[in-house]
Amino acid sequence: xxxxxxxxxxxxxxxxxxxxxxxxxxxxTRYVFSQDAKVIAIQYSCTAIAIGMVALVLSWLxxxxxxxxxxxxxLDAERYYQFITMHGMIxxxxxxxxxxxxxxxxxxxxxxxxxxxxxxxxxxMLSYWLYLLAVAVLxxxxxxxxxxxxxxxxxxxxxxxxxxxxGGQDWGIxxxxxxxxxxxxxxxxxxxxxxxxVLQGRTRGMTLMxxxxxxxxxxxxxxxxxxAFPALFVACVMMLFDRLAGTSFFMPAIVEMGEQxxxxxxxxxxxxHLFWFFGHPEVYIVALPAFGIVSDLIxxxxxxxxxxxRMMVWAIVIIGALSFVVWAHHMYVSGMNPYxxxxxxxxxxxxxxxxxxxxxxxxxxxxxxxIHLTLPMLFALAFIVTFVNGGLTGLFLGNVVVDxxxxxxxxxxxxxxxxxxxxxxxxIFGAIxxxxxxxxxxxxxxxxxQLHFWITFLGAYLIFFPMHYVGLVGVPRRYNEIGExxxxxxxxxxxxxxxxxxxxxxxxxxxxxLFNLAWSLRHGREAGGNPWRAxxxxxxxxxxxxxxxxWGKDLPVVxxxxxxxxxxGAPEDFIPQNQPGTYPTxxxxx
Amino acid sequence: MAVVLVLVAIAVGSVxxxxxxxxxxxxxxxxxxxxxxxxxxxxxxxxxxxxxxxxFVAYCVWRFxxxxxxxxxxxxxxxxxxxxxxxxxxxxVFAMLAPGLFVWHQFITVPSEAAEIEIVGQQWLWSxxxxxxxxxxxxxxxxxxxxDNSLGIDKADADALDDVVIEGGELHLPVGKPVKVLLRxxxxxxxxxxxxxxxxxxxxxxxxxxxxxTPTRTxxxxxxxxxxxxxxxxxxxGMVVVDSEADYQTWLAEQATxxxxxxxxxxxxxxxxxxGR
Numbered sequence: 001x002x003x004x005x006x007x008x009x010x011x012x013x014x015x016x017x018x019x020x021x022x023x024x025x026x027x028x029t030r031y032v033f034s035q036d037a038k039v040i041a042i043q044y045s046c047t048a049i050a051i052g053m054v055a056l057v058l059s060w061l062x063x064x065x066x067x068x069x070x071x072x073x074x075l076d077a078e079r080y081y082q083f084i085t086m087h088g089m090i091x092x093x094x095x096x097x098x099x100x101x102x103x104x105x106x107x108x109x110x111x112x113x114x115x116x117x118x119x120x121x122x123x124x125m126l127s128y129w130l131y132l133l134a135v136a137v138l139x140x141x142x143x144x145x146x147x148x149x150x151x152x153x154x155x156x157x158x159x160x161x162x163x164x165x166x167g168g169q170d171w172g173i174x175x176x177x178x179x180x181x182x183x184x185x186x187x188x189x190x191x192x193x194x195x196x197x198v199l200q201g202r203t204r205g206m207t208l209m210x211x212x213x214x215x216x217x218x219x220x221x222x223x224x225x226x227x228a229f230p231a232l233f234v235a236c237v238m239m240l241f242d243r244l245a246g247t248s249f250f251m252p253a254i255v256e257m258g259e260q261x262x263x264x265x266x267x268x269x270x271x272x273h274l275f276w277f278f279g280h281p282e283v284y285i286v287a288l289p290a291f292g293i294v295s296d297l298i299x300x301x302x303x304x305x306x307x308x309x310r311m312m313v314w315a316i317v318i319i320g321a322l323s324f325v326v327w328a329h330h331m332y333v334s335g336m337n338p339y340x341x342x343x344x345x346x347x348x349x350x351x352x353x354x355x356x357x358x359x360x361x362x363x364x365x366x367x368x369x370x371i372h373l374t375l376p377m378l379f380a381l382a383f384i385v386t387f388v389n390g391g392l393t394g395l396f397l398g399n400v401v402v403d404x405x406x407x408x409x410x411x412x413x414x415x416x417x418x419x420x421x422x423x424x425x426x427x428i429f430g431a432i433x434x435x436x437x438x439x440x441x442x443x444x445x446x447x448x449x450q451l452h453f454w455i456t457f458l459g460a461y462l463i464f465f466p467m468h469y470v471g472l473v474g475v476p477r478r479y480n481e482i483g484e485x486x487x488x489x490x491x492x493x494x495x496x497x498x499x500x501x502x503x504x505x506x507x508x509x510x511x512x513x514l515f516n517l518a519w520s521l522r523h524g525r526e527a528g529g530n531p532w533r534a535x536x537x538x539x540x541x542x543x544x545x546x547x548x549x550x551w552g553k554d555l556p557v558v559x560x561x562x563x564x565x566x567x568x569g570a571p572e573d574f575i576p577q578n579q580p581g582t583y584p585t586x587x588x589x590x
Numbered sequence: 591m592a593v594v595l596v597l598v599a600i601a602v603g604s605v606x607x608x609x610x611x612x613x614x615x616x617x618x619x620x621x622x623x624x625x626x627x628x629x630x631x632x633x634x635x636x637x638x639x640x641x642x643x644x645x646f647v648a649y650c651v652w653r654f655x656x657x658x659x660x661x662x663x664x665x666x667x668x669x670x671x672x673x674x675x676x677x678x679x680x681x682x683v684f685a686m687l688a689p690g691l692f693v694w695h696q697f698i699t700v701p702s703e704a705a706e707i708e709i710v711g712q713q714w715l716w717s718x719x720x721x722x723x724x725x726x727x728x729x730x731x732x733x734x735x736x737x738d739n740s741l742g743i744d745k746a747d748a749d750a751l752d753d754v755v756i757e758g759g760e761l762h763l764p765v766g767k768p769v770k771v772l773l774r775x776x777x778x779x780x781x782x783x784x785x786x787x788x789x790x791x792x793x794x795x796x797x798x799x800x801x802x803x804t805p806t807r808t809x810x811x812x813x814x815x816x817x818x819x820x821x822x823x824x825x826x827x828g829m830v831v832v833d834s835e836a837d838y839q840t841w842l843a844e845q846a847t848x849x850x851x852x853x854x855x856x857x858x859x860x861x862x863x864x865x866g867r
Binding site for chain 1: 593596604611613615616622624625628629635636639640644646647654655656660663664665666668671672675676679680683686687690691693694695697698712713731735737740742773776778779783788789791793795796797799811812815816817818819821822823825827
């Protein structure tokens with residue numbers, strides 16, 4: 001439908017007066033105990049990247065063990081299991097969740113919806129400090145007696161709290177559970193902020209169906225997290241009771257190494273249901289912000305409106321809702337009632353349809369675009385490749401009977417790394433190259449960025465694509481060494497060495513990226529306010545980097561959706577959302 | 591145009607790797623070749639989609655890359671295209687789901703003639719129990735596990751006395767006969783995993799889980815644990831030998847029953863426990 005979008009008709013008058021912000025009056029309240037979402041975002045991001053580097057080093061160590069068993073003498077089975085556990089938990093919770101929601105959520109939501117800040121700035125600040133405390137408790141477990149837990153990131157009881165699992169009867173599992181509990185409390189404070197700011201803090205004219213997909217992705221993921229994390233919270237509290245107070249929520253009668261334990265009557269499988277009721281939505285809590293961000297990267301750098309905006313919004317919401325009824329596809333061989341398999345396989349494969357539609361719409365946004373091969377666009381293209389690859393192998397594992405031979409093998413490891421490791425992290429990189437100029441006022445160095453991109457993208461694909469075939473051969477996951485078998489050919493060992501070398505190279509390339517972040521802060525090219533000529537509000541701030549309060553004296557007023565690129569008849573190939581005008585645009589949903 | 595070449599190389603290279611690499615599953619030794627077929631169908635459907643999407647992206651980048659004077663089209667939506675793609679995808683997904691659910695129904699429907707056997711997992715050892723002459727497994731409870739009764743078999747249950755108990759040895763199965771495998775653990779989660787059988791299932795303390803299969807060829811196969819069960823997880827190995835019927839009966843005749851094992855025990859138990867009495 002063609003309509004003339006003009007000022008006045010859809011812009012309501014200001015219903016409430018502009019709210020007075022908390023103004024910092026010292027260095028401490030400005031940069032440390034700051035209530036400014038932009039500062040909190042940077043604090044979240046730096047902490048997440050720092051702890052993520054720990055997880056990266058752990059992945060190096062475990063890959064060295066898999067390629068050259070015994071080469072690192074300190075790396076025995078106990079350490080190996082501790083390292084895989086901490087690698088997994090850090091990457092999923094403390095890096096990806098914190099960076100997407102605490103980092104990008106905090107920076108982008110107020111700026112993109114035209115707010116001065118989050119609606120509850122004080123709770124927002126507390127959210128970060130609780131997150132930092134959670135990270136500190138997590139790190140403390142490396143130094144505690146017995147070391148961190150080695151139960152696997154899924155923390156399945158009963159083994160998680162028994163003595164033959166590293167940290168099970170020491171401090172490891174206790175600190176892990178306490179850290180998660182603190183993280184969830186902290187996240188809830190932040191999460192309520194993100195959701196309420198999107199619902200209540202939008203500026204005049206910013207209707208829900210004019211919001212950039214980045215905000216839709218982060219908003220939906222936040223709502224999901226607020227609903228899913230409580231399941232993990234209660235599971236952690238219950239397990240903590242089992243471990244410290246001798247209760248038996250998850251503990252049946254057990255004979256451990258010939259000795260009858262004092263537990264009885266509990267159900268280990270109950271924990272698995274609680275864990276995955278959180279754990280599956282968690283996949284989409286990471287994926288949906290990535291979906292949203294990559295939509296905006298592709299649209300901006302292809303100079304074309306996102307194709308099928310309304311479909312994209314509904315796909316995000318439907319995926320978010322469906323992801324709450326697929327959790328037991330992680331449990332097909334767990335021993336739960338096998339008839340659940342029919343239901344969960346069906347829901348799981350249904351979720352593939354809205355997900356596939358998103359992929360089509362990204363590629364159709366490229367169609368007849370004007371594609372600038374900038375770094376954010378390169379990372380977005382790499383995301384499409386890795387996400388499609390990882391998403392498709394999900395159809396193997398979701399299809400209950402096909403999962404039976406593959407579950408608990410390296411195929412699963414390859415699948416989830418491709419789909420929720422590599423793909424979202426490529427989006428994170430793309431997003432950092434895209435928004436760094438807004439955050440710092442300077443561009444990241446292009447040469448270093450190109451090198452970083454090619455090594456990371458190709459290297460990661462070469463790590464995880466062949467790894468599927470290691471699993472297909474039958475190599476189980478969570479083995480510190482496969483040892484003697486009759487079914488694993490020697491060539492698998494060569495492949496393992498190749499994968500390890502690629503992992504070391506890709507890991508090293510991240511050091512280059514960190515160097516680029518630091519170097520460009522001072523030496524990067526001056527960016528100006530809107531270097532990508534983008535439409536969304538964060539690029540229209542009066543100052544770059546945006547000042548406290550974001551907008552100067554008057555809040556912006558929004559006249560159009562976020563995707564007015566290459567509008568016929570417009571003098572430029574983009575029209576900012578806050579620019580009035582009467583070009584004949586076809587706003588989706590109008 | 592490095593990006594275009596790389597994208598094409600990824601699409602073509604991934605397919606070539608799949609077709610040419612030496613890494614493929616182990617030759618199957620059970621009736622679950624349906625699972626393999628479903629997996630192959632899934633490979634073809636997903637492979638075609640992957641190649642199509644990546645090549646389409648490559649084409650777009652090549653055809654619509656920026657050069658001075660180009661301006662992108664303005665096309666917010668296309669109802670027909672979007673719903674067409676939705677329907678097409680739904681059909682493709684159904685083509686994978688339908689055979690999957692069909693085979694799953696077979697997987698969980700145990701034939702009535704299947705013989706029951708029990709496999710017990712503990713850190714880090716596989717034990718096995720066969721029903722013996724009466725064809726029935728006796729009752730067993732974790733609470734009954736004791737030094738002289740490591741599987742917790744109920745001594746008062748008459749069905750248990752002739753059960754064949756194998757601790758730390760090899761499991762033998764006759765070829766061509768369906769088996770219902772009952773799985774039990776007395777300490778933590780384990781998972782009975784024989785790659786050649788395709789089927790696997792977790793073992794959970796406090797409950798009995800199961801799967802069924804018919805071994806289809808003779809041979810000796812590795813048993814691995816597929817659920818992280820503590821520091822000895824990767825060392826938890828065993829062997830299952832699929833025999834011809836005659837070989838199986840010969841092997842079975844050599845195995846001790848629970849009653850015989852109990853009868854052999856008291857002397858050893860008394861000596862061991864003497865200081866405490």
